[in-house]
Amino acid sequence: MQIDLNADAGESFGNWKLGRDEELFPLISSVNVACGFHAGDPLTIKRTLELARQNRVAVGAHPGFPDLVGFGRRELAATPDEVYADVLYQVGALSAFLRVAQMPLHHIKAHGALYNRATKDPETARAVAQAARDFDPAIPLVVLPNTPLEAEAQKLGLRTIAEAFPERGYSRDGRLAPRGLAGAWIHSPAEAARRAVQMVMRGEVETVDGGVVSVRCQTLCIHGDNPSAVEIAKAVREALQAEGIAIQTY
Incomplete structure (x- = not known):
């Protein structure tokens, strides 16, 4: 049995620092790199790819709404055409750095409010999936299972990677609980x-x-x-390996 362990990273920009990427990367098998819209900047992208190479971590694009102030967690009134263009733009930006570094793009995963909207709204889901397919139909899309995002991606013939969140609370419908709700975050590693x-x-x-x-x-x-991302990742990795589950990418 195997499982991929991914993390969102590369989310600093300018003099503003976020996350403990240097400690986190040795514990994971893939990373979702911010592409500059919700977080990240060109130099942060470059440095994050160098860190991924050092730790043999597979790199995915993590496009979000153009919302640095809200960290991409505020839903914007973006049309499907705008969502399509924004996703394609961000994946292309990250891919330029990957090309120079001679590293492959492993996957695409939407961020924050864009991800959440795509799990509920078929038009947004279709725009995200179409942008991924038009960029490269061989690149898989990370999805929340049993949602419009998974359905629209599969309609377009994309390979999907089903994702779960051990440090987030779930609602009965299988979606993530709203962040302000009690139990929405799991703080204990x-x-x-x-x-x-x-x-x-x-x-x-x-x-x-x-x-x-x-x-x-x-x-x-x-x-x-x-x-607590580093402590959680370490605890999750050790618990999975104790059960004989390999940590590796799909």
């Missing part, structure tokens, strides 16, 4: 590790209201902006 094993081995996890929801996953996400 031990609890996140327990949930990760439960997700991978049993295909389920408890919801914020005490229920249980089915979870299908090929990759687990750790949010790099979580202050």
Whole structure:
């Protein structure tokens, strides 16, 4: 049995620093690199790719809404055409650096409010998936299972990678609980590790209201902006390996 362990990273820009990427990268197998719209800048992208190469971490593009002030977590009134163009632009920017570094693009994963909207709105999902397909139909799209994002990507013939979140709370519908809701964040590394094993081995996890929801996953996400991201990633990795689960990319 295997599972990919991914993290959002490269989210600093200018003199503003976020995340502990140097400590986090040795613990993960793939990374979602901010492309400059919600976070990141050209020099941060370059340095993040160097760090990924050093740690043999697969690199994915992490496009979001153009919202540096809100870290891409505010939903913008972007049309499907705008979403398509924004995603294509960001993937292209990251790919320029990858090309120079002679590194492949492993996957594409939308960020924050764009990701969340694509899990509910078919038009947004189609725009994200179409941009990914038009860029390169061989590059997989990371998706929340059983959502319009997964459905639209598969309609276009894209390979999808199902994702789960051990350090985030779930609602009964299988989507992530709103961030302001009690239980939406799992702060304990031990609890996140327990949930990760439960997700991978049993295909389920408890919801914020005490229920249980089915979870299908090929990759687990750790949010790099979580202050406990390194401790959570370490606990999750050790718990999975203790169960004989290999940490590697799909």
